[in-house]
Structure formats: structure tokens, C-alpha cells
Amino acid sequence: MGRASKREDIAEAALQQFRERGFNATGINDITQAAGVPKGSFYNHFSSKEESALEALGRYAGTLRFDMLAEPGRPPLERLRAHFEHLGRESLGSRFVRGCLVGNLGAEMADHSEEIRSAVRLGFDHWASHIRRVLVEAQEAGDLDGALDTAAAAQFILSAWEGTLIATRAEKSGAPVEAFFRIVFDVVLR
Numbered sequence: 001m002g003r004a005s006k007r008e009d010i011a012e013a014a015l016q017q018f019r020e021r022g023f024n025a026t027g028i029n030d031i032t033q034a035a036g037v038p039k040g041s042f043y044n045h046f047s048s049k050e051e052s053a054l055e056a057l058g059r060y061a062g063t064l065r066f067d068m069l070a071e072p073g074r075p076p077l078e079r080l081r082a083h084f085e086h087l088g089r090e091s092l093g094s095r096f097v098r099g100c101l102v103g104n105l106g107a108e109m110a111d112h113s114e115e116i117r118s119a120v121r122l123g124f125d126h127w128a129s130h131i132r133r134v135l136v137e138a139q140e141a142g143d144l145d146g147a148l149d150t151a152a153a154a155q156f157i158l159s160a161w162e163g164t165l166i167a168t169r170a171e172k173s174g175a176p177v178e179a180f181f182r183i184v185f186d187v188v189l190r
Contacts, residue, residue, distance in 0.1 A: 007045040009035040014046075015056040019098045023053055023108050023116075050113055053105060057119050060101040061126070063090075069130045076138040080131065081185055084161060088177045096168045102127075103162040128154040135189075144189060157184055 013035035017026040028049055032039045046052040068083045091099070098104075106120035131154035138144035160180055167176035 006035070006037050006041050009037060010042055010045055011052065011055050011059065014052040015059050015101070018053055018056050018105070019060070019101050023049070023105060050115060053109075053116060054119050057101060057105065057116075057123060061123060064127065066127070066130050069134050075143065076134045076141060077143055077185070077189060080134045080138075080189075081181070084181070084184075087161070088174075088181075091165060091168055091177065092174055096172045099165040099169055100162060103165060124158060128158050131157055138189070153188065156188070160184060 010031060014026075014031045017030050017034055021030065026049070028042050029039060031049075031052065032042050035041075042052070046055070065083060065086050068086060069079050071079050071082075074082070087100075102120055102123045105116055106124075110117040110120060128151075132150045135144060135148070135150040135153055139146050139148065139150065160183070164176045164180040168174065
């Protein structure tokens, strides 16, 4: 089987480097060394580190498992919980090092790069729309209070999750994840 393209290697290395180190702490040398390619290869495929970060955001979205939110045959709130359980396992598995690339780049770059800020905003909007659809389904099934503002609740849940990931990194503990599930699923969506 042939070797993946250098662009693919660079894009995957950029995703991993940005997740582990952040945007500012990652240099192009870090990316090319992780990809096992010469530095010049980076510029054959990306015009800037910012462009590779935008590519990384798109790739990262594929790891968020939005498909779990639309899985047929499962109750809506069970699907929502499974989605966040998957993400929680990923956070615990990384030993609280990585967090969410969307949130990390948003916090680090929103004031410095309009392109990254816009991509982060669109990413959060997309994610919140998936959550909102699940909440609407739960209302229609009678599993959730019909008076709940699903758009605001979806935004709140997503914001709570991002804060949870920051807290897990600061504490190096799974306690914030446990608190997220207890408050969101046993109180807010009760």
C-alpha cells in the first residue's frame, strides 16, 4: 500500500500539534517534524500556519461524532448523553491534556485572527444546532419540558461542556465531567 500524501501527513500532524500544544506554541517546524517531512513541504500544501489550523478545525469536527446525535432507535436524551460520554472518555484518555480544539483555538485566537474566529463560531453554531435538534425531539417525545428554550439550552450545554474541559485540564481530574453530567442531565434536562 502506498504512503499517504505529504499534505495528508502535514494536515494530520498539524491537528495533533494544535490539539496538544495550541496555536501559538506550535511552529511550522513542529508540524513538519511530526509529519516527517521537510519544512518546505508545508508551504507546498498550506500558505500559512493559520490555513493549516483551519484545516485542523475541519478535521477535528469529524472526531466529534455528531452521528451519535442522530442514531435511530435510541431516545433523544440517551443519544445526547452518549455523545458527551464519548467526548468525556476522549478527554479522560488524553489525561486532561488536549481539551476541545474548537474551544482552545477560540480562546487563543479569536482576538487575533478573524478567519479562525469565524471558523470557531461556525463550528460552535453547527454543534449547537445538532444539540438543539435532539432537544426538540425530546420535547416532541414528551421527555423534556416543552417550555424549555431549546436554542438557549443547546448553547448553554455546549458552553458548559467547554468550561468542563477547561476545568478538567486545570484540575487534572474527571470531577468536572461528573459534575457536567449530574447538572445537565439530572437537573437542566430533567
